[in-house]
Amino acid sequence: MVEGPTAKAYAIKINKEFNGEIVKDIIVKTFRRIHIPINELLGKRFINADSLGKNIILFFNGLAIRLHLMMYGAIHIYNINEDLLKPEKFVRLLLKGCEKKLVVYNAPIVEIDKAEELVNRLKNELGSDPLSNNWDRNKAIENLLKFKDEKIGIALLNQSIIAGIGNILRNEILFRARVNPERTIKSLTIAEIENIVDTCEFLSKEFLKMKIEGKRIGPLLMVYNKYNKNCKVCGNKIIFYMQKPINRKTFVCTNCQK
Ligand SMILES: [Zn+2]
Known part of the structure; x- marks a missing residue:
């Protein structure tokens, strides 16, 4: 993908x-x-x-x-x-x-x-792109706030909000930001939204570094395709489901991600 x-x-x-x-x-x-x-x-x-x-x-x-x-x-x-x-x-x-x-x-x-x-x-x-020279963190935050009733797990895949985030990245971003994909944007604090947006940038750049070096991104994956494995942070089992209505593979540590 x-x-x-x-x-x-x-x-x-x-x-x-x-x-x-x-x-x-x-x-x-x-x-x-x-x-x-x-x-x-x-x-x-x-x-x-x-x-x-x-x-x-x-x-x-x-x-x-x-x-x-x-x-x-x-x-x-x-x-x-x-x-x-x-x-x-x-x-x-x-x-x-x-x-x-x-x-x-x-x-x-x-x-x-x-x-x-x-x-x-x-x-x-397209929304702002974390890998472009014109990446605009504030614009990304502003775009997210326009979708107050949307679930964050769904909004991150919306290319008109932030461009370039696919399903692997969105799972890994939300794990690192410690946010459950089912949360609506209006339920998030500004600090949580800022953290998610900054993690979009950080992790996109980490993925890119690996790709440029011709390495697999496997070592960067904490939750994606880790169903029933132990969370690397707390040891709890990672759960898996298809998030509705987008029907995309979703992996969550419900202990770390609130
Ligand atoms: Zn955990």
Whole structure:
């Protein structure tokens, strides 16, 4: 599952490996969200990649491609004559440069547009992103407070409040902040909300560090997929349920998380 840190790690990898390439050929196997003739990308130089929430954006002089990988998407960069690792039927986007080719498999969203329009649309949809240079802690707190009747466990997955938090992060954030996911936002103290928001930033950055180093995030997980294991803080059993109505896997130490 791609959460903000995975998207950011992909952007960093693409910057390194696809650096300076000029688009010689492009194949797109999806037609929704293609707002400009794709031939406009031919001859354009790849400038850089960045992430916004769970989205990865590739920038080319004035144009941009947005990728959202959801559960099963992946991006591979190959030398130009190298064979693809997966069958062609899984390819959603293929960008050929001079020395490298960038291949996107299975991504449910491939969007192509003028860079400014694409970025503005995304910024309007998404809340503040803890991994962006424009991370705005106060804006994140303000956004949460607009959803007073919402459960905190549900609000954290709402990308318009804070961008980039997925299911693993939200479970781990609420454990560290010692808050039960069923609490409504209006029941939280300001100190608790600040702590949750700061933990969003801290843990997103910790996850990113591991991803950049190519390590597994396993050692950072205190509750996720730890059903019936002992809590590392108090020793109580971790419980598991599907939080309603979003139906997402939820892990809680009811002793630590009030
Ligand atoms: Zn505990």
